Amino acid sequence: MKRLFLFIPVMLAITLGVVMYAGIGKDPMHLESALIGKPVPAFELAQLENPDVMLRKDIFNGQVSLLNVWGTWCPACRDEHPDLVWLAEEKGVPIVGLNYKDNRDQALQWLQSLGDPYTVNLFDPSGSLGFDLGVYGAPETYVVDAEGIVRYRHVGVVNEKVWYETLEPLIRKYSREG
Amino acid sequence: MLRLLTLALLLTGSLLAQAATNDLYPLDSEADRERFRNLTKELRCPKCQNQNIADSNAPIAEDMKDEVYRMVREGATEEEVFEALVGRFGEFVRYRPQLEPRTVMLWATPAIVVFGGVLMVIGVVVRSRRNTEGASSLSDEQRRRAEKILQTDEPDTTGGSGTGT
Numbered sequence: 568m569k570r571l572f573l574f575i576p577v578m579l580a581i582t583l584g585v586v587m588y589a590g591i592g593k594d595p596m597h598l599e600s601a602l603i604g605k606p607v608p609a610f611e612l613a614q615l616e617n618p619d620v621m622l623r624k625d626i627f628n629g630q631v632s633l634l635n636v637w638g639t640w641c642p643a644c645r646d647e648h649p650d651l652v653w654l655a656e657e658k659g660v661p662i663v664g665l666n667y668k669d670n671r672d673q674a675l676q677w678l679q680s681l682g683d684p685y686t687v688n689l690f691d692p693s694g695s696l697g698f699d700l701g702v703y704g705a706p707e708t709y710v711v712d713a714e715g716i717v718r719y720r721h722v723g724v725v726n727e728k729v730w731y732e733t734l735e736p737l738i739r740k741y742s743r744e745g
Numbered sequence: 746m747l748r749l750l751t752l753a754l755l756l757t758g759s760l761l762a763q764a765a766t767n768d769l770y771p772l773d774s775e776a777d778r779e780r781f782r783n784l785t786k787e788l789r790c791p792k793c794q795n796q797n798i799a800d801s802n803a804p805i806a807e808d809m810k811d812e813v814y815r816m817v818r819e820g821a822t823e824e825e826v827f828e829a830l831v832g833r834f835g836e837f838v839r840y841r842p843q844l845e846p847r848t849v850m851l852w853a854t855p856a857i858v859v860f861g862g863v864l865m866v867i868g869v870v871v872r873s874r875r876n877t878e879g880a881s882s883l884s885d886e887q888r889r890r891a892e893k894i895l896q897t898d899e900p901d902t903t904g905g906s907g908t909g910t
Contacts, residue, residue, distance in 0.1 A: 595794065596794070598791060598834075598835055598837050599835060600835065601831065601832055601833055601834055601835035601836075602833075668804070694804075694808060698808050698812065698833065699833060700833070701791075701833040701834040701835065702805075703791035703792045703805045703834065704792055704805075
C-alpha cells in the first residue's frame, strides 16, 4: 500500500506529459467554425461587379464550392491570390468570393490586375455576412456543399499544400455524397 | 504634491474612459449599461485571444460590441446575446464556457485536484497520528522492563564515572 503511494508523483508526471503532448503543434489561433454542419446564414448582398444584381444563398446550390473571404486591405489575401487563380483555372474549382469590408473600386482594380478566380463575388462592405459567418481573420476559406451547408473552414492562406491535404479530399467527399 | 496631482489625473482619466464608453454606446437605463458592461467583459475577442471585447480595439471586437449594443438596446437578455455570438463564433468567445460533455474536464479538474489534495492531507495526518499512538502504547510487560532497565542503568553510570575519578 505504502509503495503504491510512492508512485503518485510518477503517475502525475505521466498524466501531465500526455496532456501537454496532446497540445504540441496545435495552433491556438485555429478555431473551429461554429457553423460546421449548418447552412450558410441567409444574406442579400450586391454583386461586386454589378451593384444592381442582388445575390442570395441559393448561389451555393447545385455544386460543392469554396467560399473565400478576402479584401484588398489584407496582405495575406494577396499572397494566396495566385493560388486561387491556379485552383480556378487548373482545377476548375468553383470559388465564391466574399469581398469583406472593402472598397468597390479598389476591389475591382485588384481583380483586373491580379486575375479573377471567382465564379461570383459578393460585396459586403459592412461585413454583415462576414460577421454572421464568424469571420475573425481574412483570408478564410469555407467548403460549402451542394445544399449550401458549411462543411469546413480554413483560416489563413490557401496554398498547394492546403489544397492537396485538406480541401481537395473534402470537396471530393462531399461531391460524392451530393 | 506631484503625487496627488498624478493621482487626480489618473482618476479623472479613468472616469473619462468610462464616460467615453457611455458616449460611444449610449443606453437609457443604468440596468442596460450594466448589462452591456458585463457582456462586453464576459465575451472574448477571437482575434486577440487574451482580451475581452470591451478592452479590444480589433475590428472584429468592434463588430461584436456593436452587435451586443444593438441587442441590449432591443431588450435582449444576457443569455440571448451569448447565444447569438456563440452561434457565430463558437463556445470560444465565452470566458465561462457552459457545462457540456466537451467541457466537463475543464470544470471538473479543479474540484478533482482539490479533492485529491484533501484526501492526501487526511491520509498523512491519520497515519502520523496512528504512528505516535503506536509508539506510546507499550504493553505492561514492556513498560516494567523499561523501568527496570532505567533503574539498574542509573547507578551503573554513576558508579562508572566514580571509578574514573
